[in-house]
Amino acid sequence: MSTEDFPTDRPAVVTCGLPYANGDLHIGHLRGYIGADAFARALETLGQETAYVSGSDMHGTPVAVNAEQEGIDPEEFALRWHEQYQETFPKFDVDFDNYGHTHDETNTELTQEIVRTLDEEGYVYEDEILVAYDPKADDYLPDRYVEGTCPYCGAKARGDECDEGCQRHLEPGEIEDPRSVRTGNPAEYRERTHKFFRVSEFADYLTEFLDGLEGTSNARNQPRQWIEEGLQDWCLTRDMDWGIDYPGDDGAAEDVVLYVWVDAPIEYISSTKQYTERVxxxxxxxxxxxTEEGEIVHVIGRDIIQHHTIFWPAMLEAADYTAPRAVAATGFITINGKGLSTSRNRAIWAREYLDEGFHPDLLRYYLTTTGGFQQDVDFSWDAFQEKVNGELVGTVGNFWYRSLLFAYRNYDGTPDTAVSDEVEARIEDAIDAFTGGVNDYSLRDVGNATTRLAQFGNEYIQRNEPWKLTDEEPDRAAQVIRDCVQLAKATAVLLSPIAPGKAQALWEQIGEDGEIADAHVEDALAAPRDSFDKPGELFAKIEDDRVAELNEKLETRIEEAASDDETEGGDGAPADGEIESDDTASEQSTNMTDTDDLEPLAEDRIGFEDFQDVDIRVGQIETAEGIDGADDLARLEVDIGFETRQVVAGIKQLHDLDELPGTQCILLANMEPAELFGVESNGMILAAGEEADLLTTHGDAALGEKIK
RNA sequence: AGCGGGAUGGGAUAGCCAGGAGAUUCCGGCGGGCUCAUAACCCGCAGAUCGGUAGUUCAAAUCUACCUCCCGCUACCA
Known part of the structure; x- marks a missing residue:
């Protein structure tokens, strides 16, 4: 690790978080892989020796659970996804120098070697812990094989983390009320011997490590808090058979493998090793x-900061490997302003994007230059269109095409004169901005450096009006166009990390040999070829009706997923493949009407008898008070003629509780009693919508009157 | 409520970490220009209490404290 600016004379390795071999890739994953790819390419453009590696994460209980459900071997299951990923990456020009997987021989051996080192160095100890066990099925239940209640926040949680509640990482045995995910049986705890890594001994080291860590600020700040709260030792083993065996025979028993998060990051090293073995x-x-000196840059999602800033550097330090230089954690992707949700099919899938026929560079540009690296970024087809049409088509593409076409028509290529000082200086500025962007881990800055240079090009050509000069002042015209060709070349070089395909196409248009990926920033200033062929347009506008169509497809799909969810009892599986778009497209499809936000009307009709089962009465609120610790809930006493009921209602925020007593309300009286925040609720107050607009009567209905 | 991220001209965003002239860029609007270019590009304008309050400071969008609101996930949707 060093703090010297890029490029340094040490080799660099860039990694992205390992794709978990358990499902389709979507735009949220792509952001990380594309971001890391673009960063690695940018380093190379700066002249930094760089490898970009990753691999599929094959182990862990979700893979084992899902494989079991499909009735196939976990290895087969994971390999299937692995192969699909390998096919997908090149389609987005995500160009790994090596892409392996955690179950391959290299990783298995290296993982065991590193763990053996940890053990030999005295960083591992054995301890008896409680493990959930399903007595009926005679099965140990590690991690996500078990679910229950989070001991910290009380939310429903998975065995290894409180995924729905406080997001805490849970150690085995911590979860309360454990149940088996496989059988639903209540689980009991049994004593098992497991291996622990003395992470707690690394608190000082990690604090210092974080002080020097580059990347995004969230990757530095969050772990500091965890360290302050006190680090817990880390359980390295799990009671299951899918994974990498703990090294040595003495072993902590049969049926124990290393926790997936032990071997997963080691794949970064293994994959690099495989790269060396190949080249x-x-x-x-x-x-x-x-093991000596190198610039290690991890690009990850912000959900796995803990693993990369606590466990991983501690392991590296303990096993005497190089510490990472940077951890850059990306934010999440939202779709049309709402959270991406695979179970609700609110996502843009990798395959879907490709099937729509868009060039990968458009998405690469969008994902890397919209918002900061650690910022959450919203994706919408409207914003996508705006970005593409405005910046790639209007600014960059237009400048490229008008310059080269003019040059081709009038000079058969580059005019024979030297580049002007002004333009040279401007390109140097752009190179500085590019370099600064890389060193700040800001791909947006890298992209903007290019767009601004193209913008300058448009302004430059406009200001000098070479089309007026060709006859009267041929020398000046030649100068201007010479400058423009240089600017076109420079923008291509600087844009190549983000849009490698389009940059390569321009490279070819101006008659350059070889790959622009091999070009360095200095090539932005190198003289262009004397002659080149007639150029073509490299970016096409996305038309409005196309966007309308895409929006509609997305909406339709989300709705279908929602209704599937209801009718099929919510298995939550994304509808696969392409969804037929509805031809009844209307002009409203791009604008959300008010009803789009409403719950769809129920399809199923009910009989009168069903309605008879619902006993709704007129009541009057007697008292209303907030419930301690609850945000919206209020405890009400409601007089319904026959009796006064205690009811809990989520209306506190929207109503002044002091004004409620005396108000008539409508109460669903034969609701099953429920307990909320320790308060029993004996009915349900009817209210409309998110605002909890309270229903009431407007005539002289008596208390206890039935609603019918 | 917990965790995380925000609040900057009509919309979307930069700047804040390394405080210093009332503030970036994009889209939209208005006016103008140009015609080499994909109705593209260039120029000008439109006037915003940089969420609120209180501090620190010679100086704050930028630091500190508190507050309000918004978004995501989760939750208490009876």
């Missing part, structure tokens, strides 16, 4: 990077 240590030396 030779002369070309790229994994040992130098990982």
């Amino acid at each position: 030779g240590a002369d070309e790229y030396d994994w040992e130098q990077v990982w």
Whole structure:
């Protein structure tokens, strides 16, 4: 690790969080893989020796559980996803120098070697812990095989983390009221011997490590709090058989494997090693990077900061490997302002994007330059269109095309004169901005450096009006166009990390040989070829009706997923494949009407008898008071003629409780009693919508009168 | 309520971490220009208490405290 600016003379390795071999890739995943890819390419453009590696994460209970449900071997299950990922990445120009997986031989061996080192160095101890066990099925239940209640916040939680509540990582045995995910049986705890890593000993080291860590601020700040709260030792093993065996025979028993988060990050090293094995240590030396000096940059999602800033650096330090230089944690992606949800099919799937026929560079540009790296970024087809049409088509593409076309028509290529000082200086500024962006881990800055340069190009050509000069002042015209060709070349070089395909196309248009991916920033200033062929337009506008169509497809799909959810009892599986778009498109499809926000009307009709089962009465609120600790809930006493009922209602925020007593209300009287926040509720007050607009009577209905 | 992220001209965003002239860029609006270019591009304008309050400071969008509101996930949707 060093703090010297990029490029340094040490090799760098860029990684992205390992895709978990358990489902389809969507735009949220892509943000990380594309971001890391663009960052790695940008480093190379700066002249930094760089490897970009990753691999599929094959182990862990979700893979085992899902494989079991499909009745196939976990390895087969995970490999299937692994292969699909490998096919998908190139389609987005995500170009790994090596892409392995955690179950391969390299990773298995290296993981065992590293764990053995931890053990030998005295960082591992054994302890007896309680493990959930399903007595009926004679089955131990690690991690997500068990679910129950979070001991910290009381939310429903999975065995290894409180995914729906406080997001805490849970150690085995912590979860309360455990039940088996497989059988639903209540689980009991049994004593088992497991291996623990003394993470707690690394508090000081980690504090210092974080002080020097580059990347995004969230990756530095969050772990500091965890350290202050006190680090717990980390359980390295699990009672299951899908995973990597704990090294050695003495072993902590049969049926124990390493926790998936032990071998997963080690894949970063393994994958680098495989790269060296393929190209030779002369070309790229994994040992130098990982055991001597190298610039290690981890690009991850912000949900796995803990693993990369606590467990992982502690392991590296304990096993005497190089510490990461940077951890850059991306924010999440939202779709049309709402959270991406795979179970509700509110997502843009990788395959879907490709099926729509869009060039990968458009998405690459959007994802890397919209919002900061650690910011959550919203995706909408409208914003996508705006970004593409405005910046890629209008600014960059237009500048490229008008410059080159003019040059081709009048000079058969580049005019024979030197670049002007002004333009040269402007390109140098852009290179500085590009370099600064890389060093700040800001791809947006990197992208903007290019767009602004193209913007300058448009302004420059406009200001100098070469079309007026060709006859009267041929020398000046030649100068201007010479400058523009240089600017086109420079923008292509600087844009190549983000839009490698389009940059390559421009590279070819101006007659350059080889790959623009091999170009360095200095090539932005190198003289262009004397002649080139007639250029073409590299970016096409996205038309409005196309966007309308895409919006509609998305909406339709989300609705279908929602109704599937209701009718099928909510298995939550995303509808796969393409959804037929409805031809009854109306102009309203792009504008959300008010009813779009409402719950759809129920399809199923009920009989009068069903309605008879519902006993709704007129009541009057006698008293109303807030419930301690609850935000919206109020405890009400409601007089319904026959008796006064205690009811809990979520209306506190919307109503002044002092004004409620005396108000008539409508009460569903034969609701099953329920307990909320320790308060029994004996009925349900009717109210409309999110605002909890209270229903009442407007005539002289008596208390206890039935609603019919 | 918990965790996380926000609150900047009509909309979307930058700047804040390393405080210093009332503030970026994009879209939209208005006016103008140009015609090489994909109705593209260029120029000008439109006037916003940088969420609120109180501090620190010679100086705060930028630091501190408190508050309000918004978004995501989750929750208490009876």
